[in-house]
Amino acid sequence: MAVNKWSAGYVARKVIENQELFILDVRNRDAFEDWKIDGHKFEYLNIPYFELLDGVEEILPKIPSDQDILVVCAKEGSSLMVAEMLSEAGRDAAYLEGGMKSWSMHLEPIKIGDLTDGGEVYQFVRLGKGCLSYMVISGEEAAVIDAVRFTDVFLNFAKEKNVTIKHVLDTHLHADHISGGRQIAAATGAKYYLSPKDAEEAVYDYEPLDDGLIVQVGSLKLEVGALYSPGHTIGSTSFVVDNKYLLTGDILFIDSIGRPDLAGLAEDWVDDLRETLYQRYRELAEDLIVLPAHFMIIDELNEDGTVAKCLGDLFAENHGLNIEDETEFRSVVTENLPPQPNAYQQIRQVNMGKLTPDQDEQTEMEIGPNRCAVR
Template sequence: MAVNVMTSKEVTKKVFNKEELFILDVRNESDFNDWKIEGENFEYLNVPYFELLDGVEEIIEKIPTDKQVLVVCAKEGSSVMVAEMLSEAGLTVSYLKDGMKAWSEHLEPVKVGDLNDGGEIYQFVRIGKGCLSYMVVSNGEAALIDATRMTEIYLDFAASIGAKITHIFDTHLHADHISGGRLIAEKTGATYWLPPKDATEVTFEYQPLEDGNDVKIGNTLINIHALYSPGHTIGSTSFVVDEKFLLSGDILFIDSIGRPDLAGMAEDWVGDLRETLYKRYRELSEELIVLPAHFMIIDELNDDGSVAEKLGTLFAENHGLNIDDENAFRKLVTENLPPQPNAYQEIRQTNMGKINPDIDQQREMEIGPNRCAVR
């Protein structure tokens, strides 16, 4: 039987549509336990490739014949070989094109809303990493927020909708993924904005993004209003777009809150984090739709694949927003934190322009799940 190929885009659709899929992951057990393809109705079998070198007879009975089966490895090669052995044994299976490397880099654009004067806002879901970036479009102009290093997807998408990228923002100096902001600015001539308190060590030109900055996109009244919101980093800045959407960066997520320790400043910044979440955000309209820079678990995806929720709902349901005792809050965000992101110090240095790793090094630095949340 033929061995089929499944792309990351096709797997993403299965995640969004909550379809069934059986995944045979042939990476090492530690890699699988650290990071895998997640779907609400996915089942898994992890058997390291080296255990299958002599054949697949011992796992045949564990693989269903009534579901689609996807074989996954790090870069593709091992999964092709295992898929071919399973096919020769009479099973119909697929392998993931370019493996987890491609899964880590796939971005899926999702429209999350219309703006008041005819524009729209799109969310780019980096399904394998949990990163979320945004494009605000109005009258042929576009602004990018928290772009990843996969720059072509944004350039191609803007071209497909007839928009020119004129402004690029990073809500903060990222520590879990490499920003594409500077490179896209170089390619498009767009203005690149960074919070100056996060940019004291950067080696390149940028426009300082400060509290109260208003940036208009297109020639309509749509504007992006910067709101200083420290806590994840000292410069963290949120955006209120069109008085309708709150782009919260890594300060507030759907199911958690941002961690303050990625610059080694947890004790110093915990007070800023609490003030942002419990004071600055409380002064905003509860009708704002929160659009974070990351999601933590697959359950945070809405039915259309987007990650978004009303601020009022988060005030009611997000545990991190409902800790009255300041000492309990401090303990939550400074103790028992998850592991820090892979190579986060090198990622920070890359985003400052201090080091310039090649593409293979960048991929290796970003491998694994995002870990920007407290829990």
């Protein structure tokens, strides 16, 4: 039977289009427990490849014959071996090209909607890591927000759209993934903006991102406005795009809120987080569409694969926005937090420009799920 090679992009379409898939994940049990390819209609079987060295006969009854089978491992080699064994046993099977490593790196650009005067917003969904980046296009220019480190994707997308990236912004100093912001700015001559409060230890030059700053995109001057919204970090800043979209960074997600502890200052930042979520955001128009910098679970994806929801709906439905009691809020966001993201302290150092790891080391630091939220 045939052994097929599937790219991360091909699997991403299966997630977004809600297709069925049976995943045989042959990584270690711990690795699988920690992080896997999530899909609405995916089924899973986790058997480490080293338990299959003598053959796959024993697990054949557990593998459906009427579904697509994808074998997944960390880097590819073991999934190819197991897929070939399945094939020899008479089963069709595919393996994931580049393994979970390439899954972690894949970005899927999806259009969110139109803006004034023919402008557009695109969301770049990094399914494997839950990171969301954005490109705002107006006329012949573009602004990129919260870019991940796969800068080619943004540069190529801009080329495809025939626009020049003029502004690169980060909502905050990220702790769970390495920012591609400075590299994109360097490659395009664009300005790189970051809050001075987050950039205190940064060793590079940047444009200070202060409350009320307005960045204009294109000759028709589409507005991206900065709204100081601390709490996840002390410098966290949201963006209001064309009075239509609210980019919340890691402060507010669809089904959760930001955690205040990734810079070691949970107690200090709780009040800021509270004020941002319960006062500053309350003053905004409820019909703004919230576009966060992360999703945590696959259920936060809309039918079309985007992660976006009306601010008014979040006020009604998001648990983190509905904790009236301040003491209870404090305990929710400071106690029983999920484990901190892999290598988060190192990642902060990289984003400050203090560490310059090579590609492999960057991949290693970013492995695993993001954990920036409190649910």
